[in-house]
Amino acid sequence: PLVSMNAFLPRAKKEGFAVGQFNINNLEFVQAIIEAGKEERSPLIFGASEGAIRYMGLKNVVALSKVAAEEADVPVALHLDHGSSFEVVMQCIQAGFSSVMFDGSHYPLEENIRLTKKVVEAAHSVGVSVEGELGTIGGVEDDLDVKDEDASLAKPEEALRFWKETNVDALAIAVGTAHGLYKGEPKIHYDIIEEVAGLIEAPIVLHGGSGVPDEAIRIAVSKGVAKINVNTENQVAMGKVVRELLDKNPDMIDPRKYLGPAREAIKETVKGKMRLFGSSGKA
Numbered sequence: 001p002l003v004s005m006n007a008f009l010p011r012a013k014k015e016g017f018a019v020g021q022f023n024i025n026n027l028e029f030v031q032a033i034i035e036a037g038k039e040e041r042s043p044l045i046f047g048a049s050e051g052a053i054r055y056m057g058l059k060n061v062v063a064l065s066k067v068a069a070e071e072a073d074v075p076v077a078l079h080l081d082h083g084s085s086f087e088v089v090m091q092c093i094q095a096g097f098s099s100v101m102f103d104g105s106h107y108p109l110e111e112n113i114r115l116t117k118k119v120v121e122a123a124h125s126v127g128v129s130v131e132g133e134l135g136t137i138g139g140v141e142d143d144l145d146v147k148d149e150d151a152s153l154a155k156p157e158e159a160l161r162f163w164k165e166t167n168v169d170a171l172a173i174a175v176g177t178a179h180g181l182y183k184g185e186p187k188i189h190y191d192i193i194e195e196v197a198g199l200i201e202a203p204i205v206l207h208g209g210s211g212v213p214d215e216a217i218r219i220a221v222s223k224g225v226a227k228i229n230v231n232t233e234n235q236v237a238m239g240k241v242v243r244e245l246l247d248k249n250p251d252m253i254d255p256r257k258y259l260g261p262a263r264e265a266i267k268e269t270v271k272g273k274m275r276l277f278g279s280s281g282k283a
């Protein structure tokens with residue numbers, strides 16, 4: 001069955017590793033990610049954005065994730081990524097999600113706290129874990145589009161207040177990474193990660209995990225990041241294989257012939273992240 005993130009994130013923070021949230025975009029993503037988890041003996045989080053839910057259908061997202069979790073003997077959470085309202089969060093919980101993110105980062109702090117707290121109260125009453133967000137993460141992902149000049153770092157004292165007042169199970173803080181493809185190398189503020197990790201009990205989440213150099217990820221995890229979100233790198237892996245195969249083989253008409261190898265490429269990418277994050281062997 002699908003489990004709450006509390007089944008593995010507190011342990012990850014304590015033992016100094018991070019669990020990956022791998023976003024799902026279609027059936028092949030679900031299959032690739034669960035196979036990677038099985039082979040690496042790693043807990044994992046399926047991330048479903050509102051855009052992915054619109055594309056796949058809410059019931060399909062839940063059904064595919066449940067089947068995958070049942071077939072694997074590793075802990076699997078199904079997590080709403082960047083939920084934009086109380087209503088969307090409730091729809092997902094009712095449909096069977098085991099975890100949700102409420103992203104109120106674009107609201108003033110008071111309002112973010114008020115709205116997140118309401119989500120936490122409702123979610124906790126049915127055993128669903130909640131991730132909140134503080135500061136503004138730059139870049140583009142589905143419905144979110146934050147210009148570089150509008151991205152702002154999280155403030156540690158606000159993180160402490162946010163965590164105490166909302167009681168979130170995990171907290172995403174803006175520390176310099178961005179969604180989507182980077183134009184250059186991200187400048188990660190490790191000092192903020194370290195300070196917030198020391199101030200609050202809840203595990204820290206790093207969004208925009210694609211394209212971050214391995215060494216930067218290792219340092220971020222050593223400073224207290226316990227969950228890392230990855231979507232773009234898997235999309236790139238899939239696209240590259242499909243593009244190459246179709247370019248080389250104009251007569252290739254069976255989608256299984258190009259989506260199968262693309263699925264394999266996603267699986268390898270996810271396995272690499274699980275090893276890098278230190279979650280391999282932790283299931």
Ligand code: G3H
Pocket residue numbers: 023047081082141178179180181206207208209210211229230231232233
């Ligand atoms: O919420 C999802 C992740 O933050 C995706 O980040 O675009 O770097 O893969 P990414």
Ligand code: ZN
Pocket residue numbers: 082141179207208229
């Ligand atoms: Zn994100």
